Amino acid sequence: MSAETRSPIASLPIALDAAGGDSGAAPNVEGAVRAARAGVSVLLVGERVALHAELGKFQGSAALPIEIVDASDVIGMDEHASDVRSRTGASINVCTRLVKEGQAAAAVSMGHSGATMASALLTFGRIRGVERPAILTHLPARGGMTTLLDAGANADVKASYFAQWARLATVYLKVLEDQENPTVGLLSIGEEDHKGSALVLEAHALLRGLHGQGINFHGNVEGRDIFLGTTDIVVTDGFTGNVVLKLAEGEAKVMFGWIKDALNSGLKSRLGGLLARGSLRGLAERMDPSTYGASILIGVKGLAFIGHGSADATAVKNALLRAARAYEGRLLPRLEAAFGEQGISAPVAR
Amino acid sequence: MSAETRSPIASLPIALDAAGGDSGAAPNVEGAVRAARAGVSVLLVGERVALHAELGKFQGSAALPIEIVDASDVIGMDEHASDVRSRTGASINVCTRLVKEGQAAAAVSMGHSGATMASALLTFGRIRGVERPAILTHLPARGGMTTLLDAGANADVKASYFAQWARLATVYLKVLEDQENPTVGLLSIGEEDHKGSALVLEAHALLRGLHGQGINFHGNVEGRDIFLGTTDIVVTDGFTGNVVLKLAEGEAKVMFGWIKDALNSGLKSRLGGLLARGSLRGLAERMDPSTYGASILIGVKGLAFIGHGSADATAVKNALLRAARAYEGRLLPRLEAAFGEQGISAPVAR
Numbered sequence: 285m286s287a288e289t290r291s292p293i294a295s296l297p298i299a300l301d302a303a304g305g306d307s308g309a310a311p312n313v314e315g316a317v318r319a320a321r322a323g324v325s326v327l328l329v330g331e332r333v334a335l336h337a338e339l340g341k342f343q344g345s346a347a348l349p350i351e352i353v354d355a356s357d358v359i360g361m362d363e364h365a366s367d368v369r370s371r372t373g374a375s376i377n378v379c380t381r382l383v384k385e386g387q388a389a390a391a392v393s394m395g396h397s398g399a400t401m402a403s404a405l406l407t408f409g410r411i412r413g414v415e416r417p418a419i420l421t422h423l424p425a426r427g428g429m430t431t432l433l434d435a436g437a438n439a440d441v442k443a444s445y446f447a448q449w450a451r452l453a454t455v456y457l458k459v460l461e462d463q464e465n466p467t468v469g470l471l472s473i474g475e476e477d478h479k480g481s482a483l484v485l486e487a488h489a490l491l492r493g494l495h496g497q498g499i500n501f502h503g504n505v506e507g508r509d510i511f512l513g514t515t516d517i518v519v520t521d522g523f524t525g526n527v528v529l530k531l532a533e534g535e536a537k538v539m540f541g542w543i544k545d546a547l548n549s550g551l552k553s554r555l556g557g558l559l560a561r562g563s564l565r566g567l568a569e570r571m572d573p574s575t576y577g578a579s580i581l582i583g584v585k586g587l588a589f590i591g592h593g594s595a596d597a598t599a600v601k602n603a604l605l606r607a608a609r610a611y612e613g614r615l616l617p618r619l620e621a622a623f624g625e626q627g628i629s630a631p632v633a634r
Numbered sequence: 635m636s637a638e639t640r641s642p643i644a645s646l647p648i649a650l651d652a653a654g655g656d657s658g659a660a661p662n663v664e665g666a667v668r669a670a671r672a673g674v675s676v677l678l679v680g681e682r683v684a685l686h687a688e689l690g691k692f693q694g695s696a697a698l699p700i701e702i703v704d705a706s707d708v709i710g711m712d713e714h715a716s717d718v719r720s721r722t723g724a725s726i727n728v729c730t731r732l733v734k735e736g737q738a739a740a741a742v743s744m745g746h747s748g749a750t751m752a753s754a755l756l757t758f759g760r761i762r763g764v765e766r767p768a769i770l771t772h773l774p775a776r777g778g779m780t781t782l783l784d785a786g787a788n789a790d791v792k793a794s795y796f797a798q799w800a801r802l803a804t805v806y807l808k809v810l811e812d813q814e815n816p817t818v819g820l821l822s823i824g825e826e827d828h829k830g831s832a833l834v835l836e837a838h839a840l841l842r843g844l845h846g847q848g849i850n851f852h853g854n855v856e857g858r859d860i861f862l863g864t865t866d867i868v869v870t871d872g873f874t875g876n877v878v879l880k881l882a883e884g885e886a887k888v889m890f891g892w893i894k895d896a897l898n899s900g901l902k903s904r905l906g907g908l909l910a911r912g913s914l915r916g917l918a919e920r921m922d923p924s925t926y927g928a929s930i931l932i933g934v935k936g937l938a939f940i941g942h943g944s945a946d947a948t949a950v951k952n953a954l955l956r957a958a959r960a961y962e963g964r965l966l967p968r969l970e971a972a973f974g975e976q977g978i979s980a981p982v983a984r
Binding site for chain 2: 425439528557
């Protein structure tokens, strides 16, 4: 890769698993083109001939900071995540290896999320002090968004993970969203300290003890607080977090369907719907997961972003911009510093 | 209590904890009046003088099948559930005792839900074969509603509970909703049988083994399936279930706020909102928890319905009607029969 492809934003390109996702290369390539126009250089990893043809559809794409890295194998959505061990030439493995070897700033994939997690964990390893990496994601909330983790990497957890995840998410919001001292809520079934499962009670005591030491612990929050935006961060186990994420998406989808039906029931409603269309479209965008582009697998020693299989070009573009910002903001060294791995001064007081 | 007060629907009155809930007696009394007009007899349990005054506000209430049972003590929303042990004269304890003694068909409370659960469990005991009672509730779903349990009674669970709850909910839907063979989904983080926490994998194997023996087991479902209505029943632990319930309510509330904002942004949208108002109100009703009135504490040897603290008169009325229907449909003996406690023929094949 030549120096000319480096963008002014990220000093290294982002490796995009261009074959990943439900719709194949098209949204990935379009997203890469749009990100490149915004100044992010991209390595499109996948079948060279197909990607070249797809890229050729965009006028002026030859002048953009986009290069193709050939990888003919791709782990399909219905294959096993464990395949990443044997299929070293699979596109997601090529992406994480490019990061590991210092040729890319981050790996981004809209493909098989289990395979992406497995590849990142195998290739990067864990940050010292982090027992398990977590999926960090965002949900829309009153007044902005709520950052949720773990959204599904760990179905079975220990209380110690919660404290580590709270620390990781705190640094993440500091770097990516310029939040100085984000609040952390522990998801439970009552606001009172003594409410929750045995696991959550243990995690509560741990987090309470770390309050002020790089974690701004608010206390317990309930399901409703996620959308109310009571805290900036909500930590929970990967089982509950995954249920939350999929429930939230499912509810929004079904509610929008009902709104649509309501605005199609009779002439008066239909006219009303036409008049209010613009405003309601803004609302739909607000609820759309593609706004944030992708989740990050946090806690590994490398940047890996995992998107929705149904991601469109906008989601891909946003994921690439977010990955570039994470690299630019030195997210990884700052996460490592927060866990005291490196000798550099910790950005988060301990 | 005289025989004249018995309604044509339920042969016994329903005991209503008339002091319970965030708004005190008013919505309870109004709900009781509306239920009585619909043919359900009610025992209003609470402070006699206050209830008498409240009841007097409704024209013709003297002729309705409503009686007042005096109980001056009430367990407040901010008090401890364990208080039910010592405060035997508290309104919720009077309600459950009336049921236990055969003077009421069911207890209904919009008050302290922990206290209601504790009082019902202490007074009624458990159905033989049921290790822990669960809170069974309903959520709106595409095509109707989804029945969810446990919605919060048990934060820590064993796999065996899931199988018992699936059986209880199956009989409940048979009796209350005339569903012959409702499908049961196990909430997990992937549809495949091998996905989930260690606990869920164990529960999956148990439920799989019981398929066809009174339980129509569909397999795993995900968070999104609750609103999609993939199965009639969704079983989960009380921690996840409570998070689901409160998240669903919180998301609906925040989304309606945003819809309102969207329809107030500019003249065109405002006009559109006015035209579509009727249809959108129908949608709001669909999402409103008061439609179903109350949840049931299922698995105890008596009928106990637990409503929202914020319940309005409609929710109270619906809860009373539902309680009467449960009694009328012989829910309790049919639940006991499903667990083989009584000699009568089981309505659910085992």
